[in-house]
Amino acid sequence: MDTTQLLKGVLDAAVLAVVESEDGYGYDVVRRLRAQGLHDVGDASVYGTLRRLYSAGALTSYVQPSEEGPHRKYYGITPHGRQMLATQRKEWQEFAGTLGSLLGTRNEAA
Amino acid sequence: MTSGTTLDAHVRGYAQAVRLHLADLGxxxxxxxxxxxxxxLAEAVADRMPTAAGGTDDDVVLDLVKVFGPAERYAAELRAAAGLPQAAPRTRIGLRARAAARGRKVRDAWSRAWAPLTSTPAWASFREALGELRPVWWVVRGWVLGALAAYFVNGWSDFVAVPTRTDQLVLMVAGAVVSVQWGRGRWMPWRWSPRLVTATTVAAAVLVLPLWSATRAQVAQGEHAVTAGSYDRGWQDGYESRQVGYGGAAAGADDGVWVDGMQVSNLFVYDANGDPLRDVQVFDDRGRPVRTVPTGREEETWHVPDVEEPWYFRPAEATDGRERWNVYPLRAFGERDMTYDEAGDGLRPTVGARPQPTPWPFLKAPTAIAPSERSAGADPQEPHGPQDPAAEGEVQSPAPSEPAGDGATTEQSGVPAAPGPVAPTAVAAP
Known part of the structure; x- marks a missing residue:
């Protein structure tokens, strides 16, 4: 199954979760998502998502000078973002539970 | 972080391309x-290709499209994730359709604007009459194209509606026949024949006016009709290459002195040694004074090569006080050195004005003439005619004693004789 299709629905929650633990800039968020196992996540998708969440008031942003290279635009989570994340977490767990029981636990590929 | 300038350039280029695809968002x-x-991007590249971005291998040309995909898709992904509308579909496909729509709109507006006229019964009957006259247009169309064909066959001369030669007539009649058959929907063997007919119709419509005016011009030329084209051309060429001329119109263009189709403004005479002579009176074979400035045109300005200002020529004055225009070289005055005499004597040089130095073609004539042995051979046509003043009396003695008429010739050579032994007037030295 193409995980990019699955990702689309949950990318907001994933990005919010990453930023919740620690503020991050664009590529930093991408890197952390990949480090968590979301290898197929697209750079541009993450940047676009960050921008959309920022517009929706779920994220705040600030520019931080870096020792080397250009200044970085960091994103941090807002209270509204936390609320959003909590809702999505709950929804995802319900959905995952439903789908888990539907599909079963047998792994035929293994 | 990479220090590679090549990589930086690639990253900048890719980012720019992405921005270009987002440009419609503002x-x-x-x-x-x-x-x-x-x-x-730079960081992502550094993560994925540590060797390339490590700074050790600056020359690696990175194709960022391979890493991130086409910039267009990257931009689309950004848009989609950000919840922004996708770029409008490329308009190139719709260009023709849009042009067609616009054309329809213009046509509709046009027909609406004329509706008050075109909806009348009179217009309907006018259109009907036009429809019945279509065969006339078919003939005209063929005739015009036949004339064009004849024009082409004759090496681009004689573009006339009225055939003067058989081949023109044949071509025009053939053109008319073909055109009428086309009009009747016959003789169209090829699939693209209708398009050919349309093209010829347009060509004929465009050519009707030029054909009409060319024909009218040739009819106006009367007996020159057949050669009118070349006559016009020749005349025009002569006129354009005429290096000197009156300031005014080309009327009376045959007056004055012409050499090889060019009008002469002034004459310069050199003696046998090649030295310039001044105040030389010149007469033609009929005893008429040779005037470069024709009668009645004395007060017109001249344009001479290498002289910017227009100038006037002034005549020499004879001892009896009369003006002599056949005394060369003529003296010249610049335009601003001339003034109109209050007394009504016409144009005169202003008081104190000096003649302009007329540029002699040569300070000294390029060749000297050997003195003639047979000094009695008074043939004015011979190039080595006697120039020595001492011989002049002898030279002129065999010539007729009065200005010669048309038939006056010397016995041996048959050329016109010199007009007279002594010029009728003496000229006052300026």
Whole structure:
């Protein structure tokens, strides 16, 4: 199954979760998502998502000078973002539970 | 972080391409969406290709499209994730359709504007009459194209509606026949024949006016009709290459002195040694004074090569006080040295004005003439005619004693004799 299709629905929650633990800039968020196992996540998708969440008031942003290279635009989570994340977490767990029981636990590929 | 300038350039180029695909969103959104794109891209490259971005191998040409995909898709992904509308579909496909729609609109507006006229019964009957006259247009169309064909066959001369030669007539009649058959829907063997007919119709419609005016011009030329084209050309060429001329119109263009189709403004005479002579009176074979400035045109300005200002020629004055225009070289005055005499004597040089130095073609004639042995051979046509003043009396003695008529010739050579032994007037030295 193409995980990019699955990702689309949950990318907001994933990005919010990453930023919740620690503020991050664009590529930093991408890197952390990949480090968590979301290898197929697209750079541009993450940047676009960050921008959309920022517009929706779920994220705040600030520019931080870096020792080397250009200044970085960091994103941090807002209270509204936390609320959003909590809702999505709950929804995802319900959905995952439903789908888990539907599909079963047998792994035929293994 | 990479230090590779090549990589930097690639990153900048890619980011720029992405921004280009976002441009329709406006600069603010683009900035928001792709603000730190270069830094992110560079870092991503460094993560994925540590060797390339490590700074050790600066020359590696990175194809960022291979890493991130086409910039267009990257931009589309950004848009989609950011919840922004996708770029409008390329308009190139719709260009023709849009042009057609616009054309329809213009046509509709046009027909609406004329509706008050075109909806009348009179217009309907006018259109009907036009429809019945279509065969006339078929003939005209063929005739015009036949004339064009004849024009082509004759090496682009004689573009006339009225055939003067058989081949013209044949071509025009053939053109008319073909055109009428086309009009009747016959003789169209090829699939693209209708398009050919349309093209010829347009060509004929465009050519009707030129054909009409060319024909009218040739009819106006009367007996020159057949050669009118070349006559016009020749005349025009002569006129254009005429290096000197009156300031005014070309009327009376045959007056004055012409050499090889060019009008002469002034004459310069050199003696046998090649030295310039001044105040030389010149007469033609009929005893008429040779005037470069024709009678009645004395007060017109001249344009002479290498002299910017227009100038006037002034005559020499004879001892009896009369003006002599056949005394060369003529003296010249610049335009601003001339003034109109209050007394009504016409144009005169202003008081104190000096003649302009007339540029002699040569300070000294390029060749000297050997003195003639047979000094009695008074043939004025011979190039080595006697120039020595001492011989002049002898030279002129065999010539007729009065201005010669048309038939006056010397016995041996049959050329006209010199007009007279002594010029009728003496000229006062200026």
């Amino acid at each position: 600069p603010d959104v683009v900035d928001d969406l792709a603000g730190g794109l270069e830094a992110d």
